[in-house]
Amino acid sequence: MGLREAMRTSGAERTFTEEPVPDEVLARVLDDARFAPSGANAQPWTVIVLRDPEIRRGVRELSVLGWREYRAQVKAGLRPFAPGPDGRWHGPGVDLAEAAATPQPMTFIDNLDRAPVLLVLCARLTALAVADVDLDRQSIVGGGSVYPFAQNVLLAARAEGLGGVLTTFLVRREPAAAKLLAIPADHAIAGVIALGYPQRRATRLTRRPVEEFARLDTFDGPAFPGPASRGTTL
Template structure:
């Protein structure tokens, strides 16, 4: 695929056919993704290809609770688990949904164990240069050495006619996932990636225009735009 078309059409795909993905294709995907940038070229990731049916079923079960919470918080008008959320407001929304027993979880979440490829991506904390570690706010910088690799997996999958989705829901059950997959410290769960042959091939996505998020010199500066000349 053309690079620009790939970048503009690699969205989140959760509906897959029953066609299996062979190990050779997955190896090619990972072989390409490993060239993703990382701090000091540490390549601070580990990947578990989850094939065992019992482990897959347990991951599905662990996935259902946070996904249900995500739907509940979204329905309540909250951005789920935003670092700036009011925790009491979150708790009230979740409690109300629990009382009403209103959340029905379906789709990929209910069938996570059936997706053709299930990858658990771990980050090695000992290899991350988290330059914002000591700031009095939520830390983001360490992820810059891991998530480009995860994104490269999704991009490389397109060359194989595959598509997928990166999900962080299982981080809500990280201790159990680590135990299930034999991951000790300093490894932490960064993402789970589902891949397969899409029911519908992805098309170009819709996103906000550049002018909506780009300014000159300051956040409150003038909108960045090409020189009319």
């Protein structure tokens, strides 16, 4: 499979068959993903491959709580955990304790521990060059040394005929998850990646055209024309 096809068909896949993923396949996925870029080539990631049923169940239970908090904000008409226009977070807008105690059924999260492959992605904090750490807004730069690896995992999985998705609900219960998974204090949880053979055939995704997000010279500059505007198709 070519890179272009993989990028255009690697959507968030949350439904898997019960067919197990051979260790040889997962090993190839991780072997390809390790070539992701990172600041100063620090490669700050550690991947925990979850096999133990009790640990998997614990990760699922903690993730469910994060999902409930997320869903409660969506139902309230909010963008979950999003900073305000000033770039800072001003609170969830809902009672998070109440949200976590209120069931919000979702087949994928409620059965997360049944995913054929379950990976917890961790980042070594001391290896991140967080250039925006002192700006008066939400910091995002540190993730640039971690999430390209996560995307590489998903693309490499797609090339192997797998589907997958990255979730971050577990981060909402990081202290408990760190204890469960024996994660050291100088590491953070970046997310959980679920992989498996998809129940449905991958299709091309629908996304905003280039003209809607690319600008010339300044943020308010004219649109940079994409292939459609140039009379070409891919």
